Amino acid sequence: MPRALLLLPTSTYRASEFLAAAARLGVEVVTGSDAPQALAGVMGDHFLELDLDDPERAASAIATFARRVPLEAVVAVDDRGARAAALASERLGLLHNSPEAVAATRDKATMRKMLGEAGVAQPSWQIVPASPADPEGEADRVAAAARTLGFPVVVKPCTLSGSRGVVRADDDASVRVVARRVRSIVATAGEAADAPLIVERFVPGPEVAVEGIVRSGSFTSLAVFDKPDPLDGPYFEETIYVTPSRLDASDCSAAADLVAAAVRALGLTEGPVHAELRLPHLAAASASRALDRSRTDAALDPPGPVVVEVAARTIGGKCSRALRFAQGTSLETLVLGHALGLDAGHGPLPVLEPGASGVMMLPIPRSGTLEEVAGVDDALAVAHVTGVEIAIARGRPVEALPEGGRYLGFVFARADTPDEVELALRRAHRELEVRIA
Numbered sequence: 066m067p068r069a070l071l072l073l074p075t076s077t078y079r080a081s082e083f084l085a086a087a088a089r090l091g092v093e094v095v096t097g098s099d100a101p102q103a104l105a106g107v108m109g110d111h112f113l114e115l116d117l118d119d120p121e122r123a124a125s126a127i128a129t130f131a132r133r134v135p136l137e138a139v140v141a142v143d144d145r146g147a148r149a150a151a152l153a154s155e156r157l158g159l160l161h162n163s164p165e166a167v168a169a170t171r172d173k174a175t176m177r178k179m180l181g182e183a184g185v186a187q188p189s190w191q192i193v194p195a196s197p198a199d200p201e202g203e204a205d206r207v208a209a210a211a212r213t214l215g216f217p218v219v220v221k222p223c224t225l226s227g228s229r230g231v232v233r234a235d236d237d238a239s240v241r242v243v244a245r246r247v248r249s250i251v252a253t254a255g256e257a258a259d260a261p262l263i264v265e266r267f268v269p270g271p272e273v274a275v276e277g278i279v280r281s282g283s284f285t286s287l288a289v290f291d292k293p294d295p296l297d298g299p300y301f302e303e304t305i306y307v308t309p310s311r312l313d314a315s316d317c318s319a320a321a322d323l324v325a326a327a328v329r330a331l332g333l334t335e336g337p338v339h340a341e342l343r344l345p346h347l348a349a350a351s352a353s354r355a356l357d358r359s360r361t362d363a364a365l366d367p368p369g370p371v372v373v374e375v376a377a378r379t380i381g382g383k384c385s386r387a388l389r390f391a392q393g394t395s396l397e398t399l400v401l402g403h404a405l406g407l408d409a410g411h412g413p414l415p416v417l418e419p420g421a422s423g424v425m426m427l428p429i430p431r432s433g434t435l436e437e438v439a440g441v442d443d444a445l446a447v448a449h450v451t452g453v454e455i456a457i458a459r460g461r462p463v464e465a466l467p468e469g470g471r472y473l474g475f476v477f478a479r480a481d482t483p484d485e486v487e488l489a490l491r492r493a494h495r496e497l498e499v500r501i502a
Contacts, residue, residue, distance in 0.1 A: 067405050068093040069138040070127060070153075072146030074117055075100045078382045078456065079142040079397075086397035090407065095134065097127065097146070110134045117146050120164075124152035131157050138404035144171060144226055147377055160404055162279075162377055166332035170377045173223045173263050176331065183330030186323060186371045188343075189214050189266040192223075193244075197258045200248065207244035208237055210264040217267040219298070220244055222251045223260055227381060229470040230254070233267055233298030243299075250468055268371055270348035272296050273310060275324045275340045276380055276388065278399060278414070282334045285414055286321035287396070288388055290423075293487055300466045305490055306384055307423035307483045316344065320370050327375045337400045339380050341373040383454060383475045387424040390415040420479060423486040425494055427455075427473040429465045433501040435473075436460075443496040444476060449489035452477040453497075463501060473499065 069092050073080045087094045097113045113130055115123040127139060127149070138159055141150035147167045154161030169175045174192050181187065191210040196203045211218040211234060220243045222230040230250040234240035244262065251260055274290040289310040292303060310317050324340045346368055379385055385396040394415050402408050435457055444453045455474035457463055463473065478489040 066091060066093050067137040069140055070095045070097050070136050072097045072141040072150055074145045077143050082385055082397045083142050086395055086401045089398055090402055117149055120148040120152055123149035124156060127153035128156045140401060140404045143378055160335050162333050162335050167377050169331050170375055173221060174261060180327060180330050180372060185326050185330050188268050188371055191264050193262045193264060195259045195261050204241040204244040207264055208240050211240045214266040219265045219267050220247050221263045223263050224256055225254055227470050228301045228466055230467050231301050232467050268343040268345050270343050270345040272343050273320055275320055277338045279328055279333050279335055279338055284325040284328045288417060289317045289320055302428050302466045303426055304428060305425050305487060307486050311483050323370050327372050333377055337379040339376045339378055342370045343373055344370050382426060382472055384424045386477055387422045389418045420481055421483040421486045422479045423490055425476040425490040429463045429469055429473050430499055431501055432464045435463045436500040436502050439498040440496040444493035447489055447493045449478045449480040449485055450493045451479050
C-alpha cells in the first residue's frame, strides 16, 4: 500500500476531501499538521507535527521522518504547506515542483516579475517597498505608483491570499487611505514589517477561474469557472463559481493557453494549478470604467485575457466539490494519484461529468460574532441545490473583507445548464438569514 504525507494545516477546509481521495485510492495516510491532534498520542507514525510557517524546518522534519517511515508522496492541501511539500519532496526524490517555483506563486512581486520577463499578459504593476518608520511616506509612494499606472488601481499585500487586503482605489485621495489600510491588514496578519505592497492597474471585464494540473511540465485545463458576480471593488470577495463556462470556446481556449504560458514562466512542472484571469476585451461600458475619467486610451487594457493570480494548489475552500469527473472521481483523487505516479504521467485525464455545477462561497456581510445562520433547510429545498455547509460555528467571531480571510460557508448546486445552477445558488442564498451581533 502506498503511503502519502498530507500537509493539513488546522485552518484548512480541505482535509475531508483529501482523506476521502486517499481512501478511494487505497493510500495509507500520514497527517502532517501545525498543531497536535486530539488523538496524536495513539496515531503513532500516522501523525507528524510540523511548523508549516518555517518550510525549511518542516522539510527537514519530514526528511528525518521518511528515513524511518518511507513516503511515496508529500502533498500540501493548500497554500500554507506548499513550499514545505516542495522542499521535502526534493530532498526525498519524490515528484515535485521546484521550491523556487512554488515560492514565486506565494509572492506576488516575484510572480509579476517572472511573468513579465516571459511576456505573459498581466496587469501593469509597481512594487512599493515598505517603510515601517515612515508610513506616510509609504502612502505617498503608493499614490505616486498609482498615478503612473493610471487610476483606478488595486493595492495588494504581496503574500496574503483569498482577496484578503486587496482594495481598489479610484483617485489620489482614496489611494492614500487604502495604502494605510492594507498596511494595517498586513501587520495584523503577522506578515513581516518590511513586506512590500504591490499596486496594479485595475483591469475591467469579467473574471474566470481556471483549474488544471501540470504533468511533466505540461498543463492540462480541467475546468473553466465563470464568476457571474462583478468583481469591480472596492473589495474583491468571490461568491459564485459555475462550470462549464458560458464563454465562447475561443475565450476558454485562450484562457487555458494563457495559464499554460504562466505555468511555464513560473517553472511549475507537477501538480495542481488554480488561476484567476480577467478578460478586458469582454468589458462593457460599465460604471467601473465611467469612474475613471483619466482613461482616454483603451489600448492600455490588453486585447485578451490577463493573469491576476496563479497558485500551485487546487481551488480553495470546499469549492472542489463542484467538480466531479467521470466515474465520480474527485479533483483530490486526481491530484493525489498524480503525486503518487498512479496516472502514468501522460495518460488521458477524466472529463467532467455531463451537466453543470457550481458553488457559492457565502460572504460575511459584516464583522462581529456569528449568532446564527437561519434558513438552511429552506436553502436545501431549492431545486438543484445539492448541499449547504456552514463553516463557522455559532458564537465564533467573523470578519468581513478586506480584513477577513474565511468564508461563512458554501452552497452547492448541479443542473443541466450553467444558468440553472446560477439561479439555484442565488435562490438558496436568499433563503439564508445571517445574524451577526
